[in-house]
Amino acid sequence: MSSASVTPPAVRKISRRVQNIRISATKLMPMLAAKVGGCVSLGQGVPSFATPPHIAEAVCRALREEPSVGKYSLQPGMPALREAIAEGLARDKGFHVDPDTEIGVTVGAMEALLMAILTIVDRGEEVIIPSPGYASHAEQVLMAEGRPVYVPLRPADWGLDVDAIRAAVTDRTRAVILCNPGNPTGTVYDEADVRALCALALERDFVIISDETYDFMVFGADGEPAPMPFSPASLPEMRDHVICINSFSKKYALTGWRVGYVAADKGWMAELLKVHDAAAICAPTVSQHAALAALRGPQDCVAEMQRSLEARRALTCKALDAMSGHFSYVAPRGAFYVMAKYLFTGAPSPDVARRILEEARVITIPGGSFGPEGEGHLRLSFGGDEAELAECFKRLEAWAKDAR
Structure with missing residues (x-):
């Protein structure tokens, strides 16, 4: 031929x-x-x-004694883990959620973020990202065929410029991504600025996707850890306008275990879990046992x-x-x-x-x-x-x- x-x-x-x-x-x-x-x-x-050793030991014990560790968990996550997450949100942030209908355990915070963006953003719609901001936030918006809109942080302190965000909001704005404390800047946004952003979200009807992965790591003036940053989820009036995302990776040295969560009003969660089901079915069960041991075990x-x-x-x-x-x-x-x-x-x-x-x-x-x-x-x-x-x-x- x-x-x-x-x-x-x-x-x-x-x-x-x-x-x-x-x-x-x-x-x-x-x-x-x-x-x-x-x-x-x-x-x-x-x-x-x-x-931490107590987490590793708890997982080893579960692997030996609980056959369910090698199987799928319920799609939104193990009930005991969701209950522990809900308790922590109420205690630390005043964010009260139903563990049965308002928490989803995810394959790290990255999947939770993608779930939120795919649920909120249609082709050509806009998501505001304070800049500098975590690079993967923009890539996920692009994956959803949305448009990242960068709004500069204040260069003197990397603070949130709510006036600049207001000026950037259009009829196509669907969300603002708030990473607090910030990656890559290490900033912690002032409570007054976060509250002002929440008021703007209610006024202009957009969602705040609150990436709180580093909430445990805030430096005080005396070198001791300071209180967690103010969370938009702590405001009851933001119930329909916030999706809260967190991870076990950094706080408990579980980066390779790939486990995080998303918390939101049940109306949002029902839609978020559709993406989760299509992408991952459930977070790894063995990793969920690690997360549960992290939350229930000693915090030293x-x-x-x-x-x-x-x-x-x-x-x-x-x-x-x-x-x-x-x-x-x-x-x-x-x-x-x-x-x-x-x-x-x-x-x-x-x-x-x-x-x-x-x-x-x-x-x-x-x-x-x-x-x-x-x-x-x-x-x-x-x-x-x-x-x-x-x-x-x-x-x-x-x-x-x-x-x-």
Whole structure:
């Protein structure tokens, strides 16, 4: 048979929604680092802590004694876990939900976020994202064929600019995503600003998707943990206008277990769970046992992690202060990130991050990946242990002396 008569293979047709999105820089930079070799990381937001022993032991015990661990749970999650989540929301945030109809256990907070966005956003509709903001929020809006609308945070303190959000709201605005404490900025929004945003949501009839993954990690002025940030879900009048999302990943060192939750009024939850059913059926049952042990077990492990992260924050700020000719920053009030503005070049942040990776062998995340206002910055995570952080900053300081 001649080559002329051979039918060429069908051209791969990639959907528009997939063509519109990309792998986040937080995942890409470690992949590039694996090729460079010998790198240390200020990159991906994974705390260095091991899963607490009492959680691991509870899971091992369940694996030995409960055959149901290897099977699907109920679609919205194990009843005992949903009850424990509801108790915590009422105790910590004054958000009272019915565990039977208003909580869904999810495959990490990422699935919960995607459930919310796919439920709320139709093609061409808008979601406001304070910028810099978590990169995957925008990618999920694009996956839903919506339009991310970036609204700058106040550059002096990365605070919420409610007036700017008001100016950005249109008839196509369906939601504002509020990540508090903030990733990548480490900001904690003032209660007055959050309340003002809630009032705007009621006035203009949009939803606040409240990503509260880092709510346990707030730094007080005296170096001790401070109270949790104010949650929009704590206001009864916001019942129909807030979807609350959280994760067990960071608070209990369960990143690899992939378990989180969404809490919302039952009218929302009935729709959210349709997406959950189509995407995942249920969160991994074994991971739900880990989450239940985390909530019901001793909390001293959380306090210990908080103290360690406070020490790592101090180390990070001290190191950046020593490089004040090369970087400026706003001291983080929460989470374990800082956005460092580089002063030694006007090059785009992906180029700067790539140079640091290849020349200093330190992983950083380009700030431009977190929205327009992140350009000119690098996100640095101080989730790693102190020895690795010290090595990171030793290399970065040596490199910065010759940076152009």
